[in-house]
Amino acid sequence: MSIFEQNLERNSANFAPLTPLSFIERTAEIYPERLAIVHGELRQSWAETHARCRQLASSLRRAGIGRNDTVAVMLPNVPPMVEAHFGIPMAGAVLNALNTRLDPETVAFMLDHGEARAVIVDPEFTPVMAKALALRKRAAPILVIETEDALYGPPAQSLGGTPYEAFIAAGDPGFAWQWPLDEWDAIALNYTSGTTGNPKGVVYHHRGACTNAISNVLEWDMPKHSVYLWTLPMFHCNGWCFPWTVAARAGVNVCLRRVEAQAIFDAIREHGVTHYCGAPIVQSLLVNAPAAMKEGVPPGVKAMVAGAAPPAALIEGMEQMGFDLTHVYGLTEVYGPATVCAKQDDWAQLDVGERARLNARQGVRYHLQRAARVLDPETMQPVPMDGETMGEIMFQGNITMKGYLKNPKATEEAFAGGWFHSGDLAVQYPDGYIKIKDRSKDIIISGGENISSIEVEDVLYRHPAVMAAAVVARPDPKWGETPCAFVELKAGASATAEEIVAHCRQHLAGFKLPRAVVFGELPKTSTGKIQKFELRQRAGSLSAIDV
Template structure:
């Protein structure tokens, strides 16, 4: 046997740690004068910044943070919308040696203070939009250094120790930044939504961030210099790692402070946006935008959808606009998307409805992810690829988190048997594609029969009047549980309970038809996910009532 090891070890010449920081270095060197950032809200801001300027500002940010005392593995928290500063933090904070903690901008003050305390944040960069929290944070964390980030869109009295621009200006060196030695080092800390308890701190490493950023390119066949619109919150899985993806491609980050369908459509047309990502709710908003703004778009636009299974209705609506929507799947613990519904050429020959059904599946493993499997619950035995047997989704690979911060038990449980269990239930089709049927905790068991809430929701979404819906279980004395449908209709639309019931009966088995129809606004997270835990609480009150409908306020 030949010895391929002796004298052939790793050294600085043949082994360097993977880090997405290398992407901005290269783009600044190769394409220094190409645009990196556009911040244009058509009213207050109209900023354009090159890759060389952005790289310089990131190095200034790193130096400024180090002058404030930030050292290796110190947490730097940021709470900002999708502004240029947020893009710069994706590089400048890890370059300082710190770990970037992007906070959900919809956190209430209790959740916010928990995350700041749990992460042991030393610096908080806080946007003007969240000025209401500044005084409470100062009182609760007297040693926390608060940096005020703002721009012309908001006129807010100054708070904190200094402004973000003053922090940048405080730098006097472009070379005072941490050079990575170990790719397993933490680059970011992201908190889960905490819908079933306190949020969990998910730790990312440089290796995973790098690989996910490159996998995005491969999965999307993304060319050089894409024009990427930030409709996806940058705090959500670090924007699915797209700040690093766009840097690798030397593309353009089109920043967006707020989600507004008409503004989004105008920016897509004006700047020839080529790519964007979002949850289904934002795609639906875009599809419902003004016709004059939609008509002004005369180029190809590609979108990724995730966060919830896209309805056939939404996919068909976007296709009618000329937008090419692809479905991806992931979660906080895996850096964002790690599976993709890879499209086949023969799908183009299918009618829209059938093609939408194919594309609504979560699909297959991303290019740089190792394992995506469906196991019989409590085992590592795969389910049959028959499109019927349901199992739990499990993932493994280099794009799985390091673990949960300060929670060894939760980390060990998450990685039992060498797989990360997602808590999603799905089926595998004969072609190998996987489709989520429900969250494990969302499955409805009625009279011993399993009901997929997603299956019922997809049927409801076929009704054009419905803007958003969610199906959850209500306790029932006889059946154990029965399905309840919460429905939010489009503005200026009307819908009767009888019509909903009749529609469901045409497409569903009798036991799957919702026993209650409730017209109400659907609560959602800032990433567009329906907050089913709130609806389940509301549904509990229906346990002993006669099935009925709550009148719509619309």
């Protein structure tokens, strides 16, 4: 035995499991009167928020809900959703934040699959929840807790559950919650979008949630008392762990029920918002808003964007507003973002086109993620860092899920070779930065040639009339597949299919050009991500519209 292992035992004095719950405890002790939550007329301090979270935990325990019990919530970005991120795991339970745009059948599946013991629901979603509860197949009862929100009004229908405020009031504000017995304990359950078959349940642990929350601070150099606007749904990867990040910084949660440009600019002006996150479509919404709507918005707001690479026009538009844009990348399985396109000082001297090219990359690993590499999925060896050789993005480290709930086969496949397989195809540059080329299922194979849908989309976004674009494969009797472009135009803008193709011809080889262009609003998830699976279905049924 090593001398460093003799009589040097782990004990409560020198070791504690990592958990993001520790952040709210510290902040409430040090900054009890600092503002924690803003919602309409509500102003709630960190001391009040901590007490309410303990009351929620206490009431759950009194209801017989404890360690490893699932508590589902169907809530928008409102104060009870912030409280759920602390109060539910304080009871030892596992938070299952449900996508508020799901249909009753999918919600019923998730309630059953996750074995939910309780559900907290907002008045806006009681009709969906009522149907979902009726569709459940498990016989075990579910405790229903109903919130209220003056900004929404009374529920369309009552579920006959316990009012949230009454449930909170019955709890002990001094409840002595226990830290997790093990930092590997589950803290949250998040379901992936089930585009084929049932969605998979991604299980987060306390250690991962804690490390990603801290990494968020480090990636943004986020100062204490930052004011964070909730444009990103908290049900999406637990808001990329930002409910816990904001608590760590003793910041302010500015809640927002709906993502609307006017509401966002009003909140930034009124509350001095310093940070917010969102998909590219959210950023485009702001950039393309009327100039009058942007008046009085202070410079220096930091925005984090994930998903499709921000095109040059978007970066330029954000800079004109005085916003500082950071590009991140990740998946539900890695707690939201797990890589960041870390900006180098000398990039500021480059023209906007070159900055857009550099910022379009998905970047390098988060501070507290062990590794993010592009590997050959067959050999599991790193591909050459030449910016050309394609492989699959894979992750190792604490910011990776425990696995898929009740799905050992999918878990084993996802972790094959000791790495998490993202399914995203990418290249890695000599400076180590990663750039996605496509999802493996989104590569278009036309006449034996591989076409990256992302490459074509990047070109489409350069057209001044294009607000959003997506490219998918369309079956073709001669070529097997050809690119089909779905294009959403900016308000008041116009373009023809021929003009769009002519624009693409200036930047792409002939075989990569869209053979069909379809105009209209693109289907999007509640987080603003374009739903390519739906577009693939549409493309498969398109008749002769070649251009």
